[in-house]
Amino acid sequence: MKKSSLTTIGALLAATALLAACGGQVGDTGGDAEQTDNKNLVLVTGTQNEPFYISLRCGAEAAAEQAGYQITTQEPAKFDATLQTEKVNALVGNPPGALIIAPTDENAMKAPIEQVKNQGSKIVEVDTALADDSVAASSISSDNTEGGKLAAQTLAELVGEESGSVLLLDTIAGTSTTNERAAGFEEELQNYPNLKSVGVQFTDNEPAEAAGEVTAAISAHPDLIGIFATNLNTGEGAATGLRNAGKVGEVNLVGFDASPSEVDGLRKGEFQALIAQDPAAIGRQGVEQAVSAIEGKSVERKITADLHALTQENMTANEEYFYKQQC
Incomplete structure (x- = not known):
């Protein structure tokens, strides 16, 4: 029995040494553990x-x-x-x-x-x-900062030489994507002196909150000429707010994303542009x-990933970027 035990111990030690030589660690379940067979x-x-x-x-x-x-x-x-x-x-x-x-x-x-x-x-x-x-x-x-800049450039093209206030709708503080879009938009907007930002309003990613912020902005800023909504929920809410206020088409709405409802809104003129991801x-x-x-x-x-500015003029040629409701 004693000889058998020593033989077993020796075999285990040899196996341990071989494993160590190959870079493995006995009992390692940390972040470096490999799961190459886990599909x-x-x-x-x-x-x-x-x-x-x-x-x-x-x-x-x-x-x-x-x-x-x-x-x-x-x-x-x-x-x-x-x-x-x-x-x-x-x-x-x-x-x-x-x-x-x-x-x-x-x-x-x-x-x-x-x-x-x-x-x-x-x-x-x-x-x-x-x-x-x-x-x-x-x-x-997506490069969300560049997406925000593209939204500001697109809005500036839509309004031309007109002057007015611009509302920026974000989702939740601490959300990397939408916060970057907002920052890029505000940075780029400074290149257009005819457009003045009235600041960022957070919506808790709720369409109803976005609609309410639009209603408040229209009341507080009669010269409101544009809105940038940083994702599809804020965009859908902003469109609702403009419909409720009877301002569809009077205030240029640039949304981010291309959900079915946003695409439909673009087709109807409720949105003037969408910044679509892939x-x-x-x-x-x-x-x-x-x-x-x-x-x-x-x-x-x-x-x-690439970004694409969609308008009524080019939307048909860019249908591949419309988001799906099912696979």
Whole structure:
């Protein structure tokens, strides 16, 4: 028995030494743990039933199928860090090969995402990103600052030499994407002295809140000539506010995104322009980067998706950028 035990111990020590020589660590379950055989992906979007995230999911599902991976989507009921944290925390006990996520808060979501990473999952950010760029292996999003600048340029073209006030509608402070769009818009607007910003109003990403802010701005600023809405919920709410005030067409509305209702609004003249992203491409590239990370291949740390200014004149030629309601 004694000889057998020594032989077993020797074999274990030899195996441990071999593992160490190959770069492995016995009992390592931290963030560096590899899951190269885990072909399960989880996509956590910002919120449910939103055409942007539906289009993103469609692109991700198509890419996962092509790569031979399984993908599951988790969607909080609204764009809220607490609700999204619940979805992420549930993954800790059964971590996927990669978590593909649109963080709803650039700071609050860091800790829960890191918990999943520490279980061996690769992290890929889509659409939004954490303030700490050391957490994710890759981030795919539109250049939101440039998108805001494009919105200001488009509005300036629409109004020409007319002068007036401009309202900026944002969603929630701490949302990286929309905050960057707002900052880019305000920066670019300074190049047009005939346009004066009346400041940023936050809407809690609720269309009803956006409609109310538009009503208040029309009352406070009779010379209101333009509105920039930083996402589809604020855009849809702004359109409602203009309809309620009888100001459709009198106040130029530039929206961000191209949801079915926004596209319909553009066609009807409720919007004068839309800054469309390409969410399907963002979802596809998110999966591609996740697969590369899992398989130990080269990963691009930051990928920028294209943006497109849509107007009534060019919308038919750019239908590929209209967001979907189902795959």
